[in-house]
Amino acid sequence: MRIGTKVITAGRDPDRYSGAVNPPVYRTSTVLSGTVADWQKRQATRAAGVPGMYYGRHGTLTTRDLEEAFAEIEGGHRSFVCPSGLAACIMSILAFVKSGDHILITDSVYGPVRTFADGPLVRMGVQTTYYDPLIGADIKKLIQPNTTVVYTEAPGSHTLEVQDIPAIAAEAHAAGAVVLMDNTWATPLFFRAFNHGVDVSIQAATKYVIGHSDAMLGLVTTTQQLSPAMERCVHEYGQITSPDDVYLAQRGLRTMQVRLERHWATGVRLARWLAEQREVSRVIHPALPEDKGHALWKRDFLGASGLFSVVFNDLPGAAVDAFIDELELFNIGASWGGFESLILPIDPTAQRTATKWAAPGKAVRIHAGLEDVDDLLEDMSNAFKALRSHC
Ligand SMILES: *Cc1c(COP(=O)(O)O)cnc(C)c1O
Numbered sequence: 512m513r514i515g516t517k518v519i520t521a522g523r524d525p526d527r528y529s530g531a532v533n534p535p536v537y538r539t540s541t542v543l544s545g546t547v548a549d550w551q552k553r554q555a556t557r558a559a560g561v562p563g564m565y566y567g568r569h570g571t572l573t574t575r576d577l578e579e580a581f582a583e584i585e586g587g588h589r590s591f592v593c594p595s596g597l598a599a600c601i602m603s604i605l606a607f608v609k610s611g612d613h614i615l616i617t618d619s620v621y622g623p624v625r626t627f628a629d630g631p632l633v634r635m636g637v638q639t640t641y642y643d644p645l646i647g648a649d650i651k652k653l654i655q656p657n658t659t660v661v662y663t664e665a666p667g668s669h670t671l672e673v674q675d676i677p678a679i680a681a682e683a684h685a686a687g688a689v690v691l692m693d694n695t696w697a698t699p700l701f702f703r704a705f706n707h708g709v710d711v712s713i714q715a716a717t718k719y720v721i722g723h724s725d726a727m728l729g730l731v732t733t734t735q736q737l738s739p740a741m742e743r744c745v746h747e748y749g750q751i752t753s754p755d756d757v758y759l760a761q762r763g764l765r766t767m768q769v770r771l772e773r774h775w776a777t778g779v780r781l782a783r784w785l786a787e788q789r790e791v792s793r794v795i796h797p798a799l800p801e802d803k804g805h806a807l808w809k810r811d812f813l814g815a816s817g818l819f820s821v822v823f824n825d826l827p828g829a830a831v832d833a834f835i836d837e838l839e840l841f842n843i844g845a846s847w848g849g850f851e852s853l854i855l856p857i858d859p860t861a862q863r864t865a866t867k868w869a870a871p872g873k874a875v876r877i878h879a880g881l882e883d884v885d886d887l888l889e890d891m892s893n894a895f896k897a898l899r900s901h902c
Pocket of ligand 1: 595596597598600621664668693695696715716717718727728729846
């Protein structure tokens with residue numbers, strides 16, 4: 512079965528729910544047993560790590576169905592729902608570190624993960640070295656005897672560097688370290704993490720899985736070998752997600768393939784148009800042939816999502832702000848992956864320690880939504896007039 516069909520069928524068993532197409536929303540804290548024997552059987556299956564319904568905090572069948580669907584789509588062994596994408600990132604790190612360990616994190620990492628590594632992880636006695644996202648097999652030089660985790664994210668969600676995940680994974684595995692990847696940009700539809708050496712694939716499902724900017728959720732998918740450690744960690748930290756939000760993720764999942772195709776096509780059209788404007792220094796979009804990450808993207812990825820960045824020339828102070836303010840169809844907002852187009856002023860300078868962000872002028876991140884691309888292009892074209900009036 513192809514992936515486009517799997518997103519429709521995975522994790523669905525209508526016979527289990529009287530024929531209902533969608534799994535129902537289970538709301539419960541307590542799960543009752545009528546007899547001691549039944550109670551003991553439940554305890555034993557839970558202890559054996561069998562997915563099921565034991566207590567509300569461990570999730571319900573609503574949760575299990577989403578986890579089953581996502582594991583199948585990712586091509587991993589098991590998925591775990593977390594209350595946010597950030598929680599999924601943090602749980603994935605915590606599952607595989609202890610005091611005295613050293614970990615490697617890409618310099619292009621999603622900002623709040625850096626905040627976590629520089630704060631709570633330091634207090635736990637776990638030391639982080641940030642690495643150049645373009646390091647490839649040279650990551651070997653940074654691996655120490657106590658390096659237990661290599662945390663990757665490709666492309667970076669602001670600066671969109673494409674990492675050589677197979678090369679990094681090969682070196683990490685040779686040293687016995689676990690390879691984590693934040694796969695939110697490509698999703699499992701456009702990057703097959705487990706075929707490229709990743710052990711733990713993280714998805715901020717808030718973005719493309721939910722896809723409608725109306726809930727927050729994270730998903731972590733692991734290999735069979737690592738799934739018991741991941742399960743323990745998620746439960747030990749009391750991570751639980753509302754069944755309504757889990758349901759919204761299941762619902763979003765079914766249309767993710769068609770939405771992504773559209774985000775991809777629109778993103779490329781916008782990126783190409785922007786690259787032609789004389790005030791633009793560089794468009795960072797791995798699907799553009801001139802992009803630095805294009806060769807790796809072409810080798811390893813099956814598509815592109817709608818997120819990319821634009822670096823302007825050194826323009827007069829208010830010009831880029833005027834461009835952003837003039838846009839009607841692109842509002843400023845955190846997050847991405849919803850149906851609506853977004854724009855975000857970015858300055859990666861402060862988020863860098865291993866590499867330097869070099870740009871002649873201001874930068875913005877764009878999320879291409881599902882609007883008609885011609886309207887988006889007209890909007891941009893109009894907003895460029897405002898930009899030019901300041902130059
Ligand atoms: C948004 C995002 C996250 C965090 O997801 P939340 O659901 O907002 O916590 C993690 N990684 C990337 C790449 C993101 O863009």
